[in-house]
Amino acid sequence: MDHSKILTQQKNYIASKESNSIQDRIELLKKLKSYIEAHEKEILDALYADFKKSHFEGYATELLVTYKEINLFIKKLKKWSKPKKVTPTLFNFPSSDYIYHQAWGQVLVIAPWNYPFQLAINPVLAAIACGNSVILKPSELTPHTAKILEQVVHAVFPKEIAYVIQGGVDTSTYLLEQKWDYIFFTGSVPVGKIVAKAAAEHLTPTTLELGGKNPCIVDETADIEIAAKRIVWGKLINAGQTCIAPDYILVQKKVKEKLVKLLIQEIEASYTKHVDQSPDYPRIVNEKNFERLAKMLSAEQLLYGGDINERDLYISPTLIDEPKLESASMKDEIFGPILPILSYTDFDEAEQIIHHYPHPLSLFIFSENTSRAKQWMKQFKFGGGIINDTIVHFVNDRLPFGGVGNSGVGQYHGKHSFETFTRKKPVLHRKTWIDLPFRYPPYENKLALLKRVKGWLT
Structure with a gap:
């Protein structure tokens, strides 16, 4: 399928207000977990084919980490998604103030080759749980795992919610030329700088998981x-x-x-x-x-x-x-x-x-x-x-x-992933049963009073 058509379908889906409810997303996470459990051997065999990684190490460092993240989102997503009430300021009395968590929209995830399953699927599942749509670009350096990732994502998620695009540098370059609402990249520092530069063209927020000399x-x-x-x-x-x-x-x-x-x-x-x-x-x-x-x-x-x-x-x-x-x-x-x-x-x-x-x-x-x-x-x-x-x-x-500085920008895992793939949106609900005239012009003779009450307002 033409990649541009998939990108357009996802953009239209995000803009259509037909995004899945929280319960729908939880059901997708449960489906993802069941599918991974049913295909564990295929995933572990793919990791062995790419690295000669033992099944024990593959399970411990790839599948176990993924199950842990899925289970946490299934358990906590409803709680995390509730608007959070915050204390209003006296200046806006009377009002009710809230923080809403809103999905960014269309997310690009570019995954690395070193832990090619969990470092791809974990940001994908977190982004989807938060209400985003996702394009996943797996690493071409681990082709067996990239193939199984495509199988998993396409079997579990509708293409307007998640889709895998395979390819090398040319594919990454093409994807980075598109306009995204968020980019999540894991990889080397030099490539991270390329991603940051491409994101800056559209002022796209990013998470860059890089590395360094530890x-x-x-x-x-x-x-x-x-x-x-x-x-x-x-x-x-x-x-x-x-x-x-x-x-x-x-x-x-x-x-x-x-x-x-x-x-x-x-x-x-x-x-x-x-x-x-x-x-x-x-x-x-x-x-x-x-x-x-x-x-x-x-x-x-x-x-x-x-x-x-x-x-x-x-x-x-x-x-x-x-x-x-x-x-x-x-x-x-x-x-x-x-x-x-x-x-x-x-x-x-x-x-x-x-x-x-x-x-x-x-x-x-x-x-x-x-x-x-x-x-x-x-x-x-x-x-x-x-x-x-x-x-x-x-x-x-x-x-x-x-990381910090050269070793990365942004953080994730667990609730921190939820906070990464949503934007905090402040909402203030002002009441109308009283409307004090103090804030409105003319301001003559009001400055002295403002100075006297500044301690209450700050």
Whole structure:
């Protein structure tokens, strides 16, 4: 079907005042959940075909997160959608004041390849639950998952409510040239800037979920065994292709040697010494990303790993020793199973390294000194932070998820998704049974009285 016809149908539907009621939208969410449950194996098989991602990891990081979001919207949508009464100002007495939540209209969702199912379907279901129509552009780099996404969306939703348009850069360019009421993008910083520029042409509001170089600090008081276990898990899930994964470690010099030893032990305990044979270790998404990561290894001093197999798109878990800040592994976000380790002696030295880069999407610190850890959390700007773990803040829908500055614009998850895909619309209902003349001209002799009552009015 001609894409322009679909776009027009959705625009006409939004403008026609025929948008589904809240209960209709809840029924669509229930239908979506049932369809996903009935096709779990197909979805997990698609993720394996794109990444060699195990069914356990696929279920935990893609389906479970999606079920959680669907269930929350089904449970809370009616409550969230009710107009909220707010306290009126004395200046407008007598009146009743409300905040209504209104859908933006037609939404474009451009999804990434690293978690290609849940990072596509979750913003789509949230936008639809809020009363919007959606065009979803899945990533062409994960074609098997993109195909199943199209199957899911077209089976569950009428095309005037949601539709999938497949394609590469040309398709994205075409879609960004259109006028949207809202754009939701997840991906890299360079492409995020392109999206922001395109949105600015029409003054379209956006959410940009991007990334950055996420520091993981390990101080001398940390439980090093726990730190190693949780760092390895957070870094190597999805073979490191996770926007919130630790991008480099900053470890206090006194405990560096112990940490490195335990990181290696934990890698081998999780995936064996023959990581390429582990059924739980995914692969790099494509040749382009494989080559980018392989080049990083050629110029670095390795502490562990460095094995590659281009035919299998396999790169082993790799630890890099004290890279320079200008090196390939430290210049940009790694987005792979490569983990640079830098040491520091005091806070000032660590702070200088962290401030060398734009504000990250995540920051992690392992420390048993709670007051110090909290102070570090206050000191730096980042999207989301964790003390004594990695990446798990993502699963708490009560916490807003998003970046700051270079790592993103806007937040979502749970109620924060509802607030993203609706606009707060203020409404004031003024009563007519009294109409004080004070505000009307002429203003002669009224200024002195206004000054006397300003404390009541402000």
